Amino acid sequence: MQLATDAKIYVAGHGGLVGSAIVRRLQAAGYRNLLTRSRAEVDLTDRDAVDDLFRAEKPEYVFDAAAKVGGIQVNERYPADFIRDNLLIQTNVVDAAYRAGVKKLVFLGTSCIYPKLAPQPVKEEYLLTGPLEPTNEAYAIAKVSGIKLCQAYRKQFGFNAITLMPTNIYGPGDNFNLETSHVLPALLRKCHEAKIGASPRVIVWGSGSPRREFLYVDDLADACVHLMDCYDDGQIINVGTGEDVSIADLAHLLKEVTGYRGDIEFDLSKPDGTPRKLLDVSRLTATGWHYRTDLRSGIENTYRWFLDNPESRRT
Numbered sequence: 597m598q599l600a601t602d603a604k605i606y607v608a609g610h611g612g613l614v615g616s617a618i619v620r621r622l623q624a625a626g627y628r629n630l631l632t633r634s635r636a637e638v639d640l641t642d643r644d645a646v647d648d649l650f651r652a653e654k655p656e657y658v659f660d661a662a663a664k665v666g667g668i669q670v671n672e673r674y675p676a677d678f679i680r681d682n683l684l685i686q687t688n689v690v691d692a693a694y695r696a697g698v699k700k701l702v703f704l705g706t707s708c709i710y711p712k713l714a715p716q717p718v719k720e721e722y723l724l725t726g727p728l729e730p731t732n733e734a735y736a737i738a739k740v741s742g743i744k745l746c747q748a749y750r751k752q753f754g755f756n757a758i759t760l761m762p763t764n765i766y767g768p769g770d771n772f773n774l775e776t777s778h779v780l781p782a783l784l785r786k787c788h789e790a791k792i793g794a795s796p797r798v799i800v801w802g803s804g805s806p807r808r809e810f811l812y813v814d815d816l817a818d819a820c821v822h823l824m825d826c827y828d829d830g831q832i833i834n835v836g837t838g839e840d841v842s843i844a845d846l847a848h849l850l851k852e853v854t855g856y857r858g859d860i861e862f863d864l865s866k867p868d869g870t871p872r873k874l875l876d877v878s879r880l881t882a883t884g885w886h887y888r889t890d891l892r893s894g895i896e897n898t899y900r901w902f903l904d905n906p907e908s909r910r911t
């Protein structure tokens with residue numbers, strides 16, 4: 597199935613890192629009937645507001661990229677916010693979409709849904725086979741519920757909701773707030789500011805040994821549109837590169853790209869989180885999709901965006 601370019605497509609969460617990339621991707625492909633609403637216009641945690649939106653606008657397709665997200669520190673500090681907001685947003689969006697007759701919905705999950713000590717690379721079938729990583733358990737439980745919600749609506753109502761599990765995403769439009777961001781934008785900013793301020797060291801949280809997989813956000817958006825077109829299965833599907841790096845190696849790459857010449861130091865009082873998070877992407881590869889942007893080019897693009905958008909550092 598190829599979506600018609602005049603299909604009415606709602607991108608929930610279009611102001612975020614992933615949602616904005618999906619909008620860019622759809623616009624570049626000629627889709628001209630996109631529906632977006634800012635948080636000020638429609639609060640997705642408010643069921644009535646979401647119902648009103650779907651009833652009034654009747655989108656045909658939905659990308660649900662709306663979520664409360666953040667790095668390891670905020671996830672640990674504010675678990676109630678993460679579980680509550682995500683449960684509300686996804687329940688409101690999926691239920692309203694089904695009741696309004698949406699033809700297909702793409703739900704975005706996360707690789708944190710998998711057990712902390714899952715064998716690597718992580719296959720989709722490892723979901724719910726072991727305890728979760730405690731630092732982001734609340735967020736992960738909400739997202740597991742989102743998957744089960746979509747699968748239950750498919751089973752009971754025949755609703756075509758598909759569930760994508762992206763790995764760690766980065767790119768233009770990321771959150772560069774050092775308290776709330778994920779590792780890549782945080783270290784990019786720290787290296788940049790250390791270079792500008794001629795600071796002798798950059799502090800990296802944890803031991804540097806955890807390994808993470810990073811996917812450039814425009815590649816994720818491309819995969820979302822590709823899977824909206826061709827994947828109609830109720831089983832979850834991983835979206836990643838199938839390659840990972842240690843946090844220490846990532847820090848060195850960020851040093852090179854930003855041109856920072858000082859030292860990297862590790863703060864062992866900060867948590868490492870899960871030791872490794874690498875997705876098995878064979879199910880995705882079998883659909884004919886492969887990532888395009890290697891980590892260095894993606895970081896270079898992100899750094900350019902960061903330099904061109906100084907307001908990204910004020911938040």
Ligand code: GDP
Nearest residue numbers: 667668777778779782800801802806867868869
């Ligand atoms: P996670 O993938 O859910 O663990 O989330 P993060 O992207 O926040 O963290 C990934 C890893 O990078 C963890 O081991 C962090 O301790 C480590 N890390 C190192 N420096 C930083 C930093 O400045 N900010 C963040 N968020 N993580 C960092």
